[in-house]
Amino acid sequence: MTPQLKCILLVDDDEPTNYLHQDVLEDIGISKNITVAETAAEALQLLQRPKIADCKVPDIIFLDLNMPGMNGWDFIDEYAQMHRAYSKKPLIYILTTSTNPADKKKAEGIKEIAGFMSKPLTEDMIMNMVQQHFPD
Amino acid sequence: MMNHEKDSRLKNRYANLMDSLISSINDIDIQKMKAYHEFFKDKQEDLRDWLTKELMDHPVFGEVIRSMPKDALEKQWQLSQQIQYHAIFEGKWEEYILHQIQQGIQYAQMNVSFHLWYDVLSLVRNRMIPILMETSPNYASILPILEGMNRFYDLGMGVMAEAYLGEKQNVIENQKMEEKRINKKLKRTLHEMGLKNQELEQFAYIASHDLKEPLRTASSFSKLFEKKYKDALDEKGKMYLSHISGSHERMITLINGLLEYSHIGKEGEREILDCNRLISEVLEDLDQMIKENNAKVTCEKLPVLEGFPTQLKLLFQNLITNAIKFRKKEVNPIIDITAQDNQNHWEVCVRDNGIGIEEAYYQKIFNIFQRLHTKKEYNGTGIGLAHCKKIVELHGGKIWVSSQPGTGSKFYFSIPKQHNHDTTTQMHSPGR
16 A cells, blocks of 8 residues: 655754654665664755665655754755755755744745645654645 | 913912012113113124024034024014013013023023023123124123123023023923832732742743653653563563663653752852862862863962852852863863953853864854764763853853864853843842
8 A cells, every 4th residue: 555665865963853853764664775874964964966866866754853053944955955956855844843833834935835734744744744745 | 381270370380480580670670671672672683693693503503403494593583572571661570580481491491501501691692792892882881781691691591500400300200200100000010920930930840840740650660670570571671671761761860850950040059169279179169070081271360250059169069070071082182261350250261172162053052952963972961061151151251153164162251240120139039
C-alpha cells in the first residue's frame, strides 16, 4: 500500500525527536532512505553534497522551526534560493512544538511549505500525507 | 477670547491693584502724560511704521505680526490709542488697566518671557528720543514729555507684570495639579504592575514547581525500570529508555533554570561591592572548570560599585563560564576582564579567545532559550545570557557583545554609578 519513496530528510536539533521520527518512518517502511540533520546548516550541506545520490532532492523534508543558530525559516529562505533551478522539489513539512498561531499563519504564506504539523510525527499523520501527495 | 465671567473675575482679582495705582497718579503726572500723548499722536505715523519694521525682525514678535492681517493690526493700534486717550484725558483708567492685565495674562499663558514685551517698550523709547530732539531743541519742553511717557508706561507695565506673575503662578499651580494627577495615576499603574508581576512570578513558580512533581515521578520510575528490567531489553529498548531519562534530565535542568531566571531581583539588598573580590570568589568556585580547560583568567583592577551581590556574582560567573565553554578546541582559553570609568557609569568587558559569534546573532543571544549550537556541540539551556541581561537591567545598565567568529568575543556591560531609587524599589517591593 505505502509507496516507496527514495529519501526523507529529518531536520531537528533534538536527538531523541529525530530518533523517534526515524523509528516511526522505518516501521511504516515508507522510504528507502532516511537522513537526519541536527542543524539547518547541516541539512543544507547534506543537500548540496548528499552522501546518498537519492537524497540530492529528497521527497519530503520534515523541518523543525526552533533550532539553534539558523532556524527553520532561515533554512527555507536559503533552500529556496539554492534549489531554484531544480524542476523537482521536495515537499517541506513544518514539524514543530510551536503552538503559536502566528507561526502557522506565516507558514501558510510561504509557497515552499506543504504543511504545518505538530510533533511528534505519528503513523496517522504520515498516512494522511501520503494519501494527499502520493495517491498512486 | 475672554468672556464676561472671566472679565469680572479679573476685575475682582486686580481691584486692589487698580485702586492703589490710580490713587498714585497725581495731577502733575496727568499733565506730563497728556503732553506725551499729544506728541505721540502727532508723530504716530512715523513711529508706527518704524516700530512695525523693527518688530518684523524680532524672533518672536516678527512671526506674530506677519501672521496677523493688516487691518487687524490697524484695528489693534487704533484701539490701544483710544484706550490710552480715554485713560489719560478722561480718567478712564479701569479700561486701560484691564487691557494691560489681559495682555499680561495672555503672555503668561503663551509662556512668552515678560522681558520680550518690555523690549518693545524700549524700542519705542529709543525711537522717541531722537524725534523729540529733532522737533524741539528746548530741553525743558522735552523733559515733561519724556517723563510723561515713562510714567505712563511704568504704570501700564507695572500692571501687566503683576497680571503676568499672577497668571504665571496660576499656570504653575495648574501644572502642579496636573503633575499630581499624573503621579497618582502612575503610582496606581505601578502598583497594579507590581501585583501583576507578583502574580506572574507566582505563576512561574507554581507552574514550575507543579511541573517538576510529575516529571520527578516519571524520572524515578524510568530509573527504577532501567535498574530492574534493563537486562530484559533489546538494544532498541535500551535506546528508548536512554532517551526517556535524557529528556527527563533536560526538562529538570530547564525548569530549574526558568525558576532561577524568574526569581532574579527577589533576594537581598544593594551593597557596596568590590568587583575584584567578587571575581576572586567566582574564580574559586570555577576552579575545577578552569583547571580542566587549562584556562587563564586575568583581570585588571576592577571598580567598587553598588549592586546586588548574588546577582553580580552570577553575572560574572555566567560570562566567565561561557567564555570557557565556547572555547576553541585546540586553543587554551584566555579570558581578560577589564573596566573603564565612563563618568556616570562603569563599563566592564569580559574578553575571550573563543569561537566568537556572528554579527547576525549579537542581539538574539540575549533572548531566553535562544541557542546557537546543538546540545551535542555545546550543552546548555539557552537561559544563561538572558539571565545576564536581566541582571544588568536590574542594575539599570546595558549588556552587549562585539565579536569576530574564530577570533573571540568581547562581552560588555555597563552599571550606572548612581542608581535610580524609584525603579529599584519598584522592581523589588512586590516580591518581598
